Amino acid sequence: MTSAVTITRHGGTGGRTAVAARARQVVKAYGSGETRVVALDHVDVDIARGQFTAIMGPSGSGKSTLMHCLAGLDTVTSGQIYLDETEITGLKDKKLTRLRRDRVGFIFQAFNLLPTLNALENITLPMDIAGRKPDKEWLARVVETVGLSDRLKHRPTQLSGGQQQRVAVARALAARPEIIFGDEPTGNLDSRAGAEVLGFLRRSVDELGQTIVMVTHDPVAASYADRVLYLADGRIVDEMHKPTAEAVLDRMKDFDARGRTS
């Protein structure tokens, strides 16, 4: 199974499509000839709007590459990627940058914040770069949601790891992007701080209607998602809706065992 196209493109919610992003026959290969390595092998995927999607898979499965390609950070070898109705494959750097700035939010595993800016400045940075004024009410709500009201003037070095990731979440939410990509956003946190951050992500989907795609290898993190996609060897091999941590773990053990026998 190399496809995860199960959502109708036009849902019931007004004019906007129900699909926030989609990949069609995406191939990503490195090198050529004998040293050619295929990271993504004809992947089709639809990311549902207003949902929390987790991408899982063992190291080297291509999960990060898929996310980078969907987010317009990386180029594909062939195939198309659409963000809403915009095809982003083939866009020049200038347009891609603007697209990331205006329509995409990011949360990285570490080093999410500029050390020279305080928390609030980091949160509003994408809008500052774009020269847009942040929506004050929305900003207050986001800050409130991630519980940072009393930390806004702090520099990143004065914040704990969990707080730093919460600032990153707030930054991603503040600009109201169409879609947020997280690259193991809780990978560097202890379980309590991780749970906190994942809780915020969940709430932003439930309460704010945000679309989120998260790469993770942690079954507990994946259990916060609405849908889990499994990648192996550059292909989508399975998916799971309404996952629980146990179910995810079981499924992964399954893959592991299959991997060993084959």
Add this chain to the structure above:
Amino acid sequence: MTVMKTSMRNFFAHKGRMALSAVAVLLSVAFVCGTLVFTDTMSTTFDKLFAATSSDVTVSAKGASDSGETTSDNGRPPVMPATVLTKVREAQGVKTAEGTVFSTSVTVVDADKDSLSPSGGGPTIVGSWNGNDARTMKITSGAAPKNSGQVMVDQDTVDKHHLKLGDEIGVISAIGTHTAKISGVAAFEVTNPGAAIFYLDTKTAQETLVGRTGVFTNVNVTAASGVTDAQLKKNVAAELGGGYKVQTAKETADANQKDVEGFMNVMKYAMLGFAGIAFLVGIFLIINTFSMLVAQRTREIGLMRAVGSSRGQVNRSVLVEALLLGVFGSVLGVGAGVGLAVGLMKLMGSLGIHLSTSDLTIAWTTPVVGLLLGVVVTVLAAWLPARRAGKVSPMAALRDAGAPADAKAGRVRALVGTVLTAGGGYALYLASAADKAKEGSLWLGLGVVLSLIGFVVIGPLLAGGVVRVLGALVLRMFGPIGRLAERNALRNPRRTGATGAALMIGLALVACLAVVGSSMVASATDELDKTVGTDFIVQSDSGQLVTPAAVKAMKDTPGLAHVTEYKIARADYTTPDGKTLKDTDITAADPTYASDLRTKTVAGKLADAYKPDSMSVHEKFAKAHGVHLGSKIKVAFKDGATAELTVRAITSSDVVIDAGSKYMSIATLAKYVPADKMPLDQLVFANAKDGQQDAAYKSLKSALHDYPQYTVRDQTDYKEAFKDQIGQLLNMIYGLLALAIIVAILGVVNTLALSVVERTREIGLMRAIGLSRRQLRRMIRMESVVIALFGALLGLGLGMGWGATAQKLLALEGLKVLDIPWPTIIAVFIGSAFVGLFAALIPAFRAGRMNVLNAIATE
């Protein structure tokens, strides 16, 4: 051994990051070696020349200088009677002896009356063609002069002025103008650095240069075989008795060499001084490089400490890297230095000083000095960063890498910097308040050094405030990108401070000299306006005296109210207090000089000093020697009789032009000094009849057309000429300072380039969340501009302070007007912003080209 291995690996792994430091070392070393090679080559050239042109023993008149320089106040060379030659021939061990006549108090013109004198400051020599010259010169075409209608010219002058056989040439001396046609061309067999030489036959040379026959300026003696020069000198001196100067070839050559050495040493030490400034600036660059490399490698160093490296080993590993850098940069620098020397020789060639690459002299000391200097300076500069590396705790290996923490400038730094700056400021204040120039200049020197070091130390602290202000003024208009740039510049004040300080040094010197130069022009203009009443000033810019024929031409010019001659005579004074002052100047001028230059008097009227047997002295002289109005002073004129002159005026000592002069009339001088010993005019002043200024100016110029060595200037020309002269001097110094400024710019490039590397992840993050390439480049450019402006602001402020202090101090010497050249200062400030933009070109380009994904993934 492991220390060596890690150092080598680090050095080669980061060779890109070291590149600019290596260039800084290279440039400084190249400048030092280039200067040494160049001046040594010049030395060799002159050595060869003088060794070739000196005869075994030379006899000259007592009044001649050791190097045989043949000028004197009356425009005629000191001569000996021809009988000397006969006597010399009788001395034991003489093979040949030949009398010659030479003078450098001459100007030579072509048929169009354009000067054929060298432009590079070399002498114009006219003399008799003789056996000694025939030894070192080869006649390349035509023949030696045989009668008064012929002249032989050296090859270089012929080539430069496109002369050919048969062309008419005029020799202008104190005696008059002699014309002859070119009969031959002779070329030196050694390199002739820049003299123009014209040969006449002996009789014509005597008549043209001295005005009579039967006299010689030199007798060239060659030794019979087996007789040493020293023995020959002894024999000749014994034969002649006293009264003549007798020198061996070596003594003559040494004396000549000493003459040019003075000039060469000034050039050498000035250039080495500027190389020193470049080194100083380079130190900041090297310190910054190693500090940043150590900061970037903190985790790695922590790991090495964790697995058991000692502090000393870590410390040494950094120093070994510095050593490698020093050796690498210096070796290239020595090579580049030789190239630079050849370039300088070419440049001098275009200025009229010829040097040949066949004389290229590389003393063994040159590469040694270059290497030592380069290596020692580099290792010393890396000392502090190396110590800091040694202090890295093993725990650093475990901490997050990330961007290095803000290096806060410490309290000790603030204290030391403030104390030094305040001390410097106080020394500058003392210098400006000093009433003795010598004492004041010591304070000035101390103040300059202390305030400079103070600013360097306090720079990182000032960086915070200054960058914020600059940010508010310049960057805020660029919105959030400007703010990011400002924050980046503020992030490591020590680094920003050191980078700015490097630029500060060069610009401080520029500002200081600009203020002093502009104050000099303003003061001179002010003084001219206040005191000079004459319309026209005539003088020779190459230091030739004004010949009687030229003076006559001026006096015959229509439209002039009067012409004032101005001579300097030398005399021994005996003052009323019984003391005798030996060989002291006295100004002899026409009485009209009292109105040409309005010198204030403190007693008596200046016009009275021009009465017969009268003179004036200045106030300080009067006080020192108990001279009053009516005092009598015994004046024994050189080459003349002794007069008793009455003091009829005492002039103020607080003057700029002619400071310290005593005045008398030419008529009085003529009473005591015979006509042929009268000194020639130094300057001639002329006043136009009322309303005929323009016409008189034109006719005076055309009257002097035949004498291209003199320039006629009205007051406006004179001010312009002075301004140009100062401007040229300043431009030359700015040119030399450019080296230090280039190194400082490299420093800015270096800091930015290393910062970009250091901030790879940050840049990746910003690009990921939507910072465009253009915005990223702009951010880096603005950071660069702010650093450059910070350095410029500090440097210009400091330099203007120095300049103003120097003016206050030099007010004692006549620098009375402080003039701050705002256009220059503002241009330098704005120029610094462009320097910043320029410095950011490559770092910004490289940052823009970074791959976003790789940047994010970088550890």
